[in-house]
Amino acid sequence: MTVYQDYENVKSQLLSERQFVLVTHRRGDADSACVFALAEALQILDKRVEVLHDVPGYLDWLFAPYRQQTVDNSQPVCFVALDTGNYARLALPKEIRESVGEMIRAAGREDQVDQGALHALLPFDLVIDHHASNPGYGRYNWIDPKASSTSELLTMLLLDLERETGKSLFTEAICQSLFAGIVSDTQWFLRDTTARTYEMAGVIEQRATLDKPDIAANLMQRSPAYFGLGSVLRKNVRRTEALAWSFLDRASIRAYGAEPEEAALLIEELEKVPCKIAVLFIEEESGVIRVRLRGKGVPILELAKRHGGGGHLRRAGVMLKSRQEVARFVEDAAKESMRA
Ligand SMILES: [Mn+2]
Missing domain, CATH: 3.90.1640.10 (inorganic pyrophosphatase (n-terminal core))
Structure with missing residues (x-):
C-alpha cells in the first residue's frame, strides 16, 4: 500500500x-x-x-x-x-x-x-x-x-x-x-x-448546526425504480457457503427505469445476506458488466485487482467485458470467500 x-x-x-x-x-x-x-x-x-x-x-x-x-x-x-x-x-x-x-x-x-x-x-x-x-x-x-x-x-x-x-x-x-x-x-x-x-x-x-436527520433522510432516499429493481435483485440472489451474489440484467434495469448509479446502490440490500463476500453484477447498456464487491470483515481488494479492478480494502469494483466472464468471477470470489 x-x-x-x-x-x-x-x-x-x-x-x-x-x-x-x-x-x-x-x-x-x-x-x-x-x-x-x-x-x-x-x-x-x-x-x-x-x-x-x-x-x-x-x-x-x-x-x-x-x-x-x-x-x-x-x-x-x-x-x-x-x-x-x-x-x-x-x-x-x-x-x-x-x-x-x-x-x-x-x-x-x-x-x-x-x-x-x-x-x-x-x-x-x-x-x-x-x-x-x-x-x-x-x-x-x-x-x-x-x-x-x-x-x-x-x-x-x-x-x-x-x-x-x-x-x-x-x-x-x-x-x-x-x-x-x-x-x-x-x-x-x-x-x-x-x-x-x-x-x-x-x-x-x-x-455548523447541521440537521443530521435531514441529511440522513436525503442520503437514504431512493426512487420507486430502485424498489422495483430490488425484486429482480432478490429473485436472482445466489449463495455458496460464504459468498452471496446477484445479477441485474439490462432489460430489467431499463424496464424499471432505474438510473445505473441507483441500480448499483442495491449492493446495500445484498449485503444483508449472511456471507463473507457480497458481489453485485450490473449489466450496462453496452453489455459490459459492472461488478460491486463488499467484504464483510474480509479484504476483497486483491480479488478485485486480479480482475483488473480496484478500490478500497473492503469495498471495490471491477468491470467485466461481458456476461461470459461472470461465472469465472463467481468461482474466484467463492474461493476467496472460503480463504477469508
Ligand atoms: Mn470517497
Missing part, C-alpha cells in the same frame, strides 16, 4: 495558484460531491474555479453555493483530481474520455493500458484521494488510504488553509457537504473510521 505524502506541496499549490479545474469521478456519490466544498472554499480565497463532475441530480442538495465559473485558458490552470484512484473514471472532457476509451479498447482491458500514456492525455497537477489502489497520477499526490473519505481529508486541509490565510472557510454549506461525504462513505461511522474521522466530524460539528 503506497501512501503519498505530498501534502505540503498540494497545500502550497492550492494557496499560490489562481485558477483551478477540479475533477471528480463519473457516477458521483456524496463523497465525490465534496468537490463543491473545495470549489467554494477556493472561491472564498478569490480563486477562479471550474468543476468537472457527474454528481447525479438526486444529490443536488449537496451542491454547495459554489458558483460555476470557467477558467481562462490563456492563463495558468492547476488541474486537481479528487476521490478517484482510477484515471479512466474521471469526469474528463468528452474528447479526452473518447481517447481514454480508444486506449482501453486497443489494450483489451483497462488495467493493461500504458499508464504513462493514459495520464499524459490530461496531466494532473494535484491528486487528493483515499483509494488504496490510486497509483498517484498527479505531479503532487496526497493519497491517504487510512482516510475514511476524501471529505475527511478536505476537512483537514480546510482547517490548515484557514490557519494560513486567516479566512473563515467552514460555511454552513461546506460543512454539510463534508459531513455528508464522511457519513456516506463510512455508512454513518460503521466502516473505515479512525479517531481522525471522528475528530474531523467534531470540527464540522463545532462549525
Whole structure:
C-alpha cells in the first residue's frame, strides 16, 4: 500500500495558484460531491474555479453555493483530481474520455493500458484521494488510504488553509457537504473510521448546526425504480457457503427505469445476506458488466485487482467485458470467500 505524502506541496499549490479545474469521478456519490466544498472554499480565497463532475441530480442538495465559473485558458490552470484512484473514471472532457476509451479498447482491458500514456492525455497537477489502489497520477499526490473519505481529508486541509490565510472557510454549506461525504462513505461511522474521522466530524460539528436527520433522510432516499429493481435483485440472489451474489440484467434495469448509479446502490440490500463476500453484477447498456464487491470483515481488494479492478480494502469494483466472464468471477470470489 503506497501512501503519498505530498501534502505540503498540494497545500502550497492550492494557496499560490489562481485558477483551478477540479475533477471528480463519473457516477458521483456524496463523497465525490465534496468537490463543491473545495470549489467554494477556493472561491472564498478569490480563486477562479471550474468543476468537472457527474454528481447525479438526486444529490443536488449537496451542491454547495459554489458558483460555476470557467477558467481562462490563456492563463495558468492547476488541474486537481479528487476521490478517484482510477484515471479512466474521471469526469474528463468528452474528447479526452473518447481517447481514454480508444486506449482501453486497443489494450483489451483497462488495467493493461500504458499508464504513462493514459495520464499524459490530461496531466494532473494535484491528486487528493483515499483509494488504496490510486497509483498517484498527479505531479503532487496526497493519497491517504487510512482516510475514511476524501471529505475527511478536505476537512483537514480546510482547517490548515484557514490557519494560513486567516479566512473563515467552514460555511454552513461546506460543512454539510463534508459531513455528508464522511457519513456516506463510512455508512454513518460503521466502516473505515479512525479517531481522525471522528475528530474531523467534531470540527464540522463545532462549525455548523447541521440537521443530521435531514441529511440522513436525503442520503437514504431512493426512487420507486430502485424498489422495483430490488425484486429482480432478490429473485436472482445466489449463495455458496460464504459468498452471496446477484445479477441485474439490462432489460430489467431499463424496464424499471432505474438510473445505473441507483441500480448499483442495491449492493446495500445484498449485503444483508449472511456471507463473507457480497458481489453485485450490473449489466450496462453496452453489455459490459459492472461488478460491486463488499467484504464483510474480509479484504476483497486483491480479488478485485486480479480482475483488473480496484478500490478500497473492503469495498471495490471491477468491470467485466461481458456476461461470459461472470461465472469465472463467481468461482474466484467463492474461493476467496472460503480463504477469508
Ligand atoms: Mn470517497
